[in-house]
Amino acid sequence: MAYSLKQQVEKPERFVGGHRLCAGCGAAITVRGVMRALKPEDKAVVVNATGCLEVSSFLYPYTAWEDSYIHSAFENAGATAGGVEAAYRVLKKKGKVNETFKFIAFGGDGGTYDIGFQSLSGAMERGHDIVYVCYDNEAYMNTGVQRSSSTPRFADATTTPAGSIIPGKPQNKKDLTAIMAAHGIPYVAQTTFLGNFKDFHEKAEKAIYTEGPTFLNVMSPCPRGWRYETEDIAEICKLAVDTCVWPLFEVVDGVWKLNYEPRKKLPVEEYLKKQGRFRHMFNPGSEWMIEEVQKHVDKKWEALLNKCK
């Protein structure tokens, strides 16, 4: 059935207000978008790695989730989700559970790219019927903007402060979506918040309703850590895709598909200049940093176009 935003927003809300995520938080938008892709009659078990989302969406006795929710630790959301799914399969076989359950793990980039990486990789390799969603805000925002392996090069993080010694984070961002695709799982996709959420919704729906392990990487901007005004999130996301900093693509059964090609590929500074974490790159004498980022983005974009041919 063709996507209709009007029909989708009419569904009962599965992630309610009153959670303690910051005003303008991208993680909350990611969660709502993923949960909206569930059929209303299906139930879900949500597994959450430690992170902003976890500390803010379940403060005893207040849960923002309408579905079952488990938090265990930072490093094992993948293993926990896999374990629940394996138990469900047995209970279903024995006739002890009749309803349809879906298993969705959420982790930030700290819990996914770094700390939870081994358990995520293991769960994917074992072939559990789960979805792992990374809400990627490119640093450890919960503890105060420490760099992660997802933080892009030159970003000013509290453990890679931009100054006279280093120009922000020295290393490039890890390409986790490609690493997940290399696991040979049936569905991997990368998206963010754009317009009527068609791209986001269709990917979330495919991730949930494709049998086997699937992975969704969602750029989820953080107004505190990226240092922009809360109301500008839609503009930041649009610039991320139009500069090809965050391309939209999916990998279905090993076949790469580009979902969005900007009519006019914008220079990276359009994206960088909107955010305080890159402000030092616009100081006199810092032009080389912008050139380096542009070179890196161009190289990644060309490689992606080649994979999607």
Place this chain on the structure above:
Amino acid sequence: MTMTKKANEIKASEINESTPWQEMTIGGEIYEGGTSALVNTGEWRTMIPIFHEEKCNHCMLCVPFCPDSSIPVENGKRKDFDLMHCKGCGICFKVCAHKAISYEKVGA
């Protein structure tokens, strides 16, 4: 001796800072969904979105962008803001193409 309730009979709305541990659920579990709706996060606001219904064409573009699930929808129409939970981030104001949302200082 007081009658103790079964864990699944204890409601989030009955638990507060002075609840003794005997009357809480074990292991930080809670047996109902969406209990955060009881929490007033609207008091965080320093800015407030104002809905101008006459300008709204119910395109719904603002709804999925709301981090606080504070734009209710009913029968194809978007309703006024849930101000008990809206934190006043202003994302809706920016994505609205019809100027149906204004964004103002609280108490201005």
